[in-house]
Amino acid sequence: MKPMKSNARVVILVLLVVTALIVAGCQSGGIGGKDGKPVAKVDGKVIGQDFYYKNLAIFKKNYEGVYGTEIWSVDVGGKTFLQAVQENVLDKLITDEVIIQYMQKNKVEIDAAEVEKQYKNYKEKMEKQPEVKKFLDENKIDENFIKEQIKTELYVKKFREEVEKELDLNDKKLQDYYDNHIEEYRDVQVRASHILLKTIGDDGKPMPEDQVKKAEEQAKELLKRVKNGEDFAKLAIEFSQDPGSAKQGGDLGYFPKGMMVQEFEKVAFELQPGEISDLVKTDYGYHIIKVVDKKSELKPFDSVKEEIKGKLTEEGISEKINALKAEKKIEKNLENIK
Template sequence: MKKLLSVVTAVAIGFVSVACSSTKDAVALVDGKPIAKQEFEENLKFNKWAMEQQYGDKVWEQVEKQNPDFQNSIKANVLNQMVQSRIVLNYAEKNNIKADEAQLKQFNDNLKKTLADKTKKASFDKDGLTEEALKKYGEQAAIMTAFSKYVAKKAEPTETELNEYYEKNKEKVDASHILLSTTDASGKPMTEEKKAEVKKKADELYSQLKNGADFAKLAKENSADPGSAQNGGSLGEFGKGKMVKEFEEVAFSLKEGEISKPVASQYGYHIIKVNKKVTSKYNDVKNELKSELTQTRTQELIKKIQESSTVEKYEDKIKDIKFVEVKKSTTTDDKSTTDSKSTDSKSTDSKSTDSKATEKKSEDK
């Protein structure tokens, strides 16, 4: 099960005002345009409400156990999301990208119905979520949709570009591997001494395979790649650009049925077996390649937009904000301690006929 803190930060929502506010109380500036502290606090309220709707009011007790500093982690993540939203809104404004009208109408219609439900409205009111803030979120979401469509259209390849991409990627391999990791449980590289031990084991496994050992069996017993180990090391079919460079170069150089010597990468030592090689026909993979290339180019374009923006964050303005008060449940141990103190108190009371000096000594104890 995922840690709850990871879930919270992963789904953080970061809507910002479409209209610009004053820079006086800004928690960040994106290309000179501010993100107001009030907007930041509205985002925290919205994220708090969303998490409690999904996991219940006591979710924060569990999150705090995983990370006592969770509020700062979530605040940093929400601010990052708001910065990304402001980058998109700035780009949308420059390129005259308007909100997706159909989505905006549907959102406002649904919001109207939701606010008419007394129970649901009460949950908004409880966390201080105003109708204005919710409409702001809906408007921004509609702009985001329009932005996504705009960028995807801009990234769509021409027929010539698609043909060129096909020529570079028409060959695929169906391969399996055994991975012996050279990183520890935290992901840090092992010492050179330990790496040498791993390499020695990899060489021993390769020797067994050359002498006829079953690849799938050894993969299940030895591979550190949980995603493929239980499938006998099978990775299925993949094209170029999908694996790390060292792995890819060897995999595409092998013949069908051939097994490689241990190959070093950032993950460890791989022993690779090519099960078969596949060359697809253009018409069979055209749509798949078009989608793949469009997605890659969309990500590149978004990255370019992000990198061209100037961002200033003022974390000092949010460090003292607390968006949730964690109510700790009374445990059995707490009750036991309380009962014990109560008993001690009664015992002390029974001795209250002693002098004030004696009482002072008792307090000192």
């Protein structure tokens, strides 16, 4: 039971042409302008409630396909996951309307033939996926909605291309960024051992409070013994409840940043070789961490050039969008998305 992050990959179950850009359509009265109550306005253009709920349904279908319906009650910074997604979908639709208005102001047009071509391709895929058609029918997602999605995706694509051209991220700019942020591209790995006293059962559910307290007390006692010089590996073999590492004296091998859960990683990368942590609490339980070794290797520029370009591109696009939003009168009606 290494304190590793979950690798669950979000599988897109609904084969709409948009992926991470589940985007809004563009109608003369605003996106979804006549669809129930307004959930937002961008310079007077309405984002309608029904249109919003269709987009929300797509997001919910995708998440439930991976995490199940129980995901919606999970706490995320003081609100439920459902509330967070509801607000994120609204923000996405507002961003799309801002982009559309900007592109239309600059006389950018979308080729109707391209929209028809993409819709035809999508329809052919849908006909082979009866469960997708059922989902679309249940949520009243029709041909017009899908075509407006395609149209807006094309607006967003053209917008991104325009910003990328403005940024002009040539090799010199990328090299300058690399040179000025060199430590970001140093691949540091830590070799650590740990002793784990679990606070979750084999079913992944939290243990009763009395067992959690008992685990904490045992962990504190083991920490004293380790700090007093007892052999860490022997104590790990005898007491650690991580079956994956206990037999190896708690050895987790080398790992980079991003592999372990945040609480564990933070402490492991702060410790120096030979140092032992205080108790570290994660969702798995109480850990005592000993760092055995650290190694680092600088990634060459050529291996990270595209990564830098992508990072600077996304930053440039975000800055452009934020600047455009600052010029707009944006109204949100959060009471209409509950």
